[in-house]
Amino acid sequence: MIFGPRIELKSPAQLRSMRRAGLVTRAALDAARRTAVPGATTAEVDAAAEAVIAEAGARSNFKGYQGFPAVLCISVNEEIVHGIPGARVLEPGDLVSIDGGAIVDGLHGDSAFTMVIGGDELGSATDRALSAATEAAMWAGIAAFATGTRVSDIGDAIDDHVTEHAPDFGLVEEFTGHGIGSAMHMPPEVLNYRARSNGPRIKPGMCLAIEPMLTAGSPESRTLDDDWTVVTVDGSRASHWEHSVARHEGGVWVLTAEDGGAAGLAPYGITPVPVD
Ligand code: MG
Ligand code: MG
Numbered sequence: 036m037i038f039g040p041r042i043e044l045k046s047p048a049q050l051r052s053m054r055r056a057g058l059v060t061r062a063a064l065d066a067a068r069r070t071a072v073p074g075a076t077t078a079e080v081d082a083a084a085e086a087v088i089a090e091a092g093a094r095s096n097f098k099g100y101q102g103f104p105a106v107l108c109i110s111v112n113e114e115i116v117h118g119i120p121g122a123r124v125l126e127p128g129d130l131v132s133i134d135g136g137a138i139v140d141g142l143h144g145d146s147a148f149t150m151v152i153g154g155d156e157l158g159s160a161t162d163r164a165l166s167a168a169t170e171a172a173m174w175a176g177i178a179a180f181a182t183g184t185r186v187s188d189i190g191d192a193i194d195d196h197v198t199e200h201a202p203d204f205g206l207v208e209e210f211t212g213h214g215i216g217s218a219m220h221m222p223p224e225v226l227n228y229r230a231r232s233n234g235p236r237i238k239p240g241m242c243l244a245i246e247p248m249l250t251a252g253s254p255e256s257r258t259l260d261d262d263w264t265v266v267t268v269d270g271s272r273a274s275h276w277e278h279s280v281a282r283h284e285g286g287v288w289v290l291t292a293e294d295g296g297a298a299g300l301a302p303y304g305i306t307p308v309p310v311d
């Protein structure tokens with residue numbers, strides 16, 4: 036748990052920079068998605084995202100973070116998070132989570148998605164359901180951030196969503212969402228599960244990265260000898276979805292979604308409000 040440190044609340048000008056960082060993050064991840072085809076290496080996928088970040092005049096917040104060597108974390112099949120891009124060749128039907136971010140005007144974006152290599156039709160029914168459930172759990176968390184009063188409302192919503200709609204999948208508890216702004220990882224911690232404590236109050240200007248991870252089996256994880264890659268202990272496949280989201284005076288805006296979260300929040304009757 037992170038105790039004590041102040042939660043950074045952004046000014047309207049800072050929120051506009053957060054949006055710019057979010058859109059560069061989005062563009063980098065979209066380039067990664069287009070490059071992640073059968074036969075591509077994960078290093079090539081990383082290079083595509085790196086080129087977009089450079090072209091935008093932005094900086095990567097992943098590369099060099101505690102020594103991490105790439106702009107993306109690319110986690111394949113039983114890898115949950117923090118996979119290191121390299122010589123691995125992507126194969127049809129691989130379930131791949133791609134996580135990345137960018138810094139603009141000193142402010143950070145952070146987002147992740149899961150895809151089936153070669154197209155959804157090549158994925159197993161379980162893999163497709165796993166990714167869909169993880170994405171839906173993320174939107175449940177974002178909706179709770181939009182309407183809730185405490186940061187803990189987000190974890191409650193994610194936990195309830197998984198319990199109700201995907202009870203056979205594992206909900207990973209070791210890794211959490213986080214505040215984001217002048218650093219990638221800031222207070223508060225955003226749990227993906229229901230906890231006893233209430234958590235801090237949600238306030239205008241608060242920006243959070245909301246990022247549930249689900250597994251097709253047990254949620255138990257371990258870290259490989261490379262000190263980064265986190266895998267499931269039982270070898271089951273995993274999915275990870277993430278958006279950076281701003282709550283502001285006017286409402287909520289998903290900084291790393293092109294549409295600000297309109298499509299994802301529509302089922303909740305929530306209309307996102309731009310920060311700019
Ligand atoms: Mg991330
Ligand atoms: Mg994150």
